[in-house]
Amino acid sequence: MDGQLLAFTGVAAGMVAMPGADFTVVVRNALVSRRAGLACALGIAGGLLLHTALAVAGVAAVLAALPALFRTLQLLGGAYVLYLGARTLLELRGPRATASGEDPPATRPLRQGFVTNALNPKAPITFLSLLPQFVPAGAPALPRTLLLALIVVVLALLWFPAxxxxxxxxxxxxxxxxxxxxxxxxxxxxxxxxxxxxxxxxAMQAG
Structure with missing residues (x-):
């Protein structure tokens, strides 16, 4: 592995491991059961795969050029994370899955992980700005970018299940x-x- 790949792996590992909505929703589901936690982790990796694919395809540039679309996705993502938080707090009022240990269908935590990550519009723009910095001058951009994207997904598949x-x-x-x-x-x-x-x-950006 060359120096640039090592440097990118370190930067990407920090981004993946940074506490946030992804981390919190994995903990939330892992408290229910191991299966729910792992399914949620796989969902998050699927969301990252989507973001990296969009960045490679250049779709992230469209988000950067259209602030209204970016804000719409940001509102949707914020509303979904807020919904998960409110639902978690409401579950404390009764013997729901989090407290009782009941194992929900695997598709529910998988969907929660995927949607939580996929509705984060900052992710593809971050990748779009980060990936080109680690493509050597004169090297074919597409194969290198795909490799960098794969590293991000692999790191997610290691970190969140852990x-x-x-x-x-x-x-x-x-x-x-x-x-x-x-x-x-x-x-x-x-x-x-x-x-x-x-x-x-x-809301502040819209104003």
């Missing part, structure tokens, strides 16, 4: 009624704050 497995390993303690309510409250509040932040940012 988070899910770690939370599941601690699950016996974390799923105790008092601990489950505390962790559910923290993750719900975090998702709510993240969603509200996205909505506020989009």
């Amino acid at each position: 988070v899910a497995l770690l939370v599941d390993r601690l699950g016996r303690r974390l799923r105790a009624p008092r601990a489950a309510r505390a962790v559910g409250g923290v993750t719900g509040a975090a998702l709510t704050a993240l969603g509200a932040g996205l909505l506020l940012e989009a």
Whole structure:
């Protein structure tokens, strides 16, 4: 692996591991069960695959050129994350899946992970600005960019399932009624704050 690929891998690893909505929604689902956490992690990797494919195709440039479209996606993403946070907090009021340990259908956490990541409009623009910096001068752009995109997806496939497995390993303690309510409250509040932040940012940009 050349120096540029090593540097990109380090930068991409930091981006993937940075705490945010993706991390929080994986923790939320992993508290339900290992299967739910892993399914959510795969959904997030699928969202990243979509973003990197869009960046390679140049669609991210369209988002950058059309602020109204960008804000629309930002509003949708913020609203969805806010919905997940509110739903998590509401579940604390009754013996729902988070507290009871009931395992939901795998498609639900998979969908949550994918939608949470896919509705983040900043991701493709970040990739569009980042990927070209690691394409050597004179090298074919498409194969190199595809390789960089693959690195991002592989890192996600390593990191988020690891988070899910770690939370599941601690699950016996974390799923105790008092601990489950505390962790559910923290993750719900975090998702709510993240969603509200996205909505506020989009509203300020629109104004």
